[in-house]
Amino acid sequence: MTIIVVCSALATAPAVVAAPPMRFSEVGVPAGLGRGHPGAVSAPPTAPGGVAGDFDGDGALDLFYATGGGAPDRLFINRRDGTFVDRAGAAGLARVHRAHGAAAADVDGDGALDLFIPSAGPEEPGLPPPGHLLLYRGTGGGAFTCCAPYRDPDGRLDRGAGGMAAAFGDYDLDGDLDLFAGNWASGIRGNVLFRNDGDGGFTEVGARAGVADDRVIAFAAQFVDLNGDRYPELIVAGDFGSSRYYRNQGDGTFTDLTFASGTGREANGMGSAVADLNGDGRPDWYVTSVSTRWPIHRTPGTGNALYLNAGGDRFEEAARAAQVRDGGWGWGVEAVDLDHDGLRDLVTTTGWIEPNGVDLYEWEDQPAFLFRNTGADAAGVPAFERIDAARAGLRHRLQGRALITLDYDEDGDRDIVIFNFDARPSLFRNDLGGPAGPSGAGDAGWLRVFLEPPRGSGLAPHGWGAVVTVTAGGRTQAAAIGAGGFFGASELSAHFGLGATARVDELTVDWPDGTRTVQRDVAADQTLTIRP
Numbered sequence: 001m002t003i004i005v006v007c008s009a010l011a012t013a014p015a016v017v018a019a020p021p022m023r024f025s026e027v028g029v030p031a032g033l034g035r036g037h038p039g040a041v042s043a044p045p046t047a048p049g050g051v052a053g054d055f056d057g058d059g060a061l062d063l064f065y066a067t068g069g070g071a072p073d074r075l076f077i078n079r080r081d082g083t084f085v086d087r088a089g090a091a092g093l094a095r096v097h098r099a100h101g102a103a104a105a106d107v108d109g110d111g112a113l114d115l116f117i118p119s120a121g122p123e124e125p126g127l128p129p130p131g132h133l134l135l136y137r138g139t140g141g142g143a144f145t146c147c148a149p150y151r152d153p154d155g156r157l158d159r160g161a162g163g164m165a166a167a168f169g170d171y172d173l174d175g176d177l178d179l180f181a182g183n184w185a186s187g188i189r190g191n192v193l194f195r196n197d198g199d200g201g202f203t204e205v206g207a208r209a210g211v212a213d214d215r216v217i218a219f220a221a222q223f224v225d226l227n228g229d230r231y232p233e234l235i236v237a238g239d240f241g242s243s244r245y246y247r248n249q250g251d252g253t254f255t256d257l258t259f260a261s262g263t264g265r266e267a268n269g270m271g272s273a274v275a276d277l278n279g280d281g282r283p284d285w286y287v288t289s290v291s292t293r294w295p296i297h298r299t300p301g302t303g304n305a306l307y308l309n310a311g312g313d314r315f316e317e318a319a320r321a322a323q324v325r326d327g328g329w330g331w332g333v334e335a336v337d338l339d340h341d342g343l344r345d346l347v348t349t350t351g352w353i354e355p356n357g358v359d360l361y362e363w364e365d366q367p368a369f370l371f372r373n374t375g376a377d378a379a380g381v382p383a384f385e386r387i388d389a390a391r392a393g394l395r396h397r398l399q400g401r402a403l404i405t406l407d408y409d410e411d412g413d414r415d416i417v418i419f420n421f422d423a424r425p426s427l428f429r430n431d432l433g434g435p436a437g438p439s440g441a442g443d444a445g446w447l448r449v450f451l452e453p454p455r456g457s458g459l460a461p462h463g464w465g466a467v468v469t470v471t472a473g474g475r476t477q478a479a480a481i482g483a484g485g486f487f488g489a490s491e492l493s494a495h496f497g498l499g500a501t502a503r504v505d506e507l508t509v510d511w512p513d514g515t516r517t518v519q520r521d522v523a524a525d526q527t528l529t530i531r532p
Contacts, residue, residue, distance in 0.1 A: 016388050021432070021444075022339050022372070024393035024416065028427040031408075032084040033063075037422050038071035045353055046164070046184070046219075048419045049101025049332075049402030049487025053113045055091070056142030061406045061491050063417065065425060066099035066117055073099055073117070077142060082409055092144045093136065101402055101419075101487025103166040105177045106461035107148070107196060112138035114148070118163025118181055133163050133181055133192075135202075151203040156190055156212065163192075167484045169223020169232050170460040171209075172252055173512055174198070177460050180211065182218025182236055191216055191236075210254045216242045220272040222484040225465065226283055227313050230512050232465055237269035237287050237486070240298055247313055262315045266305040268298075271403070271486040275335035275344045276478055277322075278376035282309035283480060286319075288330025288348055294357035304330055304348075308380065321381050324371050329363040332403030332486040336414050340432060340444040340497030342475045343373035346384065349400025349418050368396040368418070393431070398423045402488035407495075412446040412525060414495055419488065445498035445524040451481055451509065452531050458513055459532065465512040468494035472524070473501035498524045 029035055047068030055062045060078040067073055072094035076084035088094040098119040107114045115136040135148040150157060165182030172178065176196040183190055193209050194202035206212035217239040223232040231248035238244060243264040246254035258264040263285065271288035278284065285307040292301035303325040307315035319325035327333075328350030335344045347370050352363035370392060371384040389396070399421035405414040413430040420426060432444050447470060451463025459466075462481060469478040477496050483489035498504070504522040509530055511517070517532055 016386050022370070022387060022392045023431040024428040025431055026393070026395060026426060027082070027429045028425060031082060031427050032086075033076060033427055034424040036424055037420075038067055038074065038424075044098075045399075045421055047098070047100050047401060047421065047487070050404065050417065050419050050425065051102040051104045051115070051483075051489045052404055052406035052417070052491045053104040055104075055113055055115075055138065057112065057140060060410065061408050062142075063406075063408075063425075064093070064102050064104070064115060065419065066102050066487075068100065068421070069096065069098045072096050075142070078408060080410075087142060091142050092146065095134075100164045101166065103168055103484065103489050105168040105464065106138070107135070107168070107177050107179070108137070108200060109176065109455050109461050110138075110140075111455075112140045114138045115144060116166050116168070116179060116181075118166050133157075135179070149201045150194060151197075151201060154204060154207050156192055156204055156206060164487065165218040165221040165236065167221035167223050167234070168464065169234075169482060170465055170512065171223055171232055171234065171248060173231060173465075175458040175460055177464060178202075180221050180223070180234060182216065182221050182238075184217050184219055184239060190214060191218055205252075209252060210256070211246055213244070213256070216244055218242075219270045220484065220486040222272055222274060222482065223465070224274050224283060224480055224482060225467075226274075226285070226309060227311070228282075230465075230514065232482075235263075235272065235274070235285060237272040239268050239270065241267055243269035243287060245313075257313050261313050262317060263305075263307050265302070265317055267300050267302040269305075271331055271333035271348065273333045273335040273346070273485060274480070277306070277335065277344050277373065278308060278380050278382040279343070279475070279477075280309075280376075280380055281476065281478055282311060283478075284309050285315065286324070286333060286335060286346060288327055288333045288486070290329050291326045292356050292362060294360070294362070296354065296357050303327065318381050322384055323386065324384050327369045328366045331401050332418070332488060334403055334405045334416070334485070334490060336405050336490075336495065337497035338414065338430060338432070339372065340413065340446050341499050342473070342477060342497050343375060345373050346371040347394075347403065347416060349396065349403045351399035351401075351421065353399065353421075364399075365397045368394050368400065370394055394428055396426055396428075398426065400426075402486055404485070404488045404490040406491040407448065410527075412448065413444075445501055447496045447498060447504060447507075447522070447524055448527040449494040449496075449507070450492070450527070450529045452529050453511070454531065457532060459511055462492045463509070463511065464492075467510045469508045469510070470496050470504050471506045472498050472504040
């Protein structure tokens, strides 16, 4: 694979092309997500965010919306008729605080999703109070109680740690989910790691684990196995040159391999997405940052970074060659097959309220960035073409922040939610819709896979950390179960586009304990739940 040299100047942005078979409809208002921002204050301007999950246990994907302040948080329950209803009050979640986003996981293995809501500190006059590191327990049926206890033997929480970046993952492979919370706040730059003790409580072990570096100004974090040893690494997208690649040593500790791995080259890491973008079977890492020719303070405009996984904790930066370096003031991002051709596309949101270095408001009224994956070259570098998002129906010029995907209408394709600063959330329904979609009859097949290991199996709930692989139509695709990104998280499934392929030759699940489940001759166009 050709090594791409990082230069300070931005590459020429790819030409915006007419939309291929992708079509979206903005349905936030008719779907019940509101007509305006729910409160007069949204603070700070990095907020808000949210997470998708089946919070009431009826099988349909709901949305939790952390408003950012000025109004209670929202819990939009999916009514399975294309609409949502807010039931945050009845659920015990209607709190007013400076929430930045959320993450969801079943931390106690009782079958109900729990909800972690970080927020920033310290308190400031005129702003809602922070709600530091709130881990709500799901009690079933869409109800929650506050909050899980933390043990703090090293006294790091006494320093007023708030939170922005949130990541669940089973870093010690003991079958329960642990939690990393990164922070971005002046004077309170504490990154903490909560080990799940399996007794309903958590112990803060960040310093002992080697991930408590206060120089890391975290915006997004994820636990994902990037070197193939089953133990998930911790990757952090950090502002002001502070992104990190922490290799999991398998003994409860991590080693900072950022420099040695070739990662951390973007100047202002914000959004984060992990997926196999070049089809070589290894997960790659895409980080959003700020693109501009007219830099401002501490923001040199290096653009986004695409780290292609070369194996052995080594990565090669290829955003320029792949034509995905320019993404405005990049925030949330998802790597997802939007057109069901078997290749992971990229969609990012943008926006900022300050002028650039020549006093132009470059990042106001800026459209979303939609990059269609057209396949990798012989050197393993994927090629993307920038799609005219508006022509594809992704008409978004608000101040986007978190971006997640889910199949809220259960038609097999992934829909897009963008959480906006000082505006209601945007919901873009993907109208691909299977064989009847705009790509033409019969060539938009899909498979959606959920995992459900039984309690007591030694595996984390929802198969967190497992890798699902499908071989169909001569193409092999892999996806890890787990979620995380900038201030939000998408649905906990493995989603595959299959094109015109009617059946999957083989589906395998590689569980984190080293065991494997295999199914053969699987029909396309269905949602599966697989147990070990």
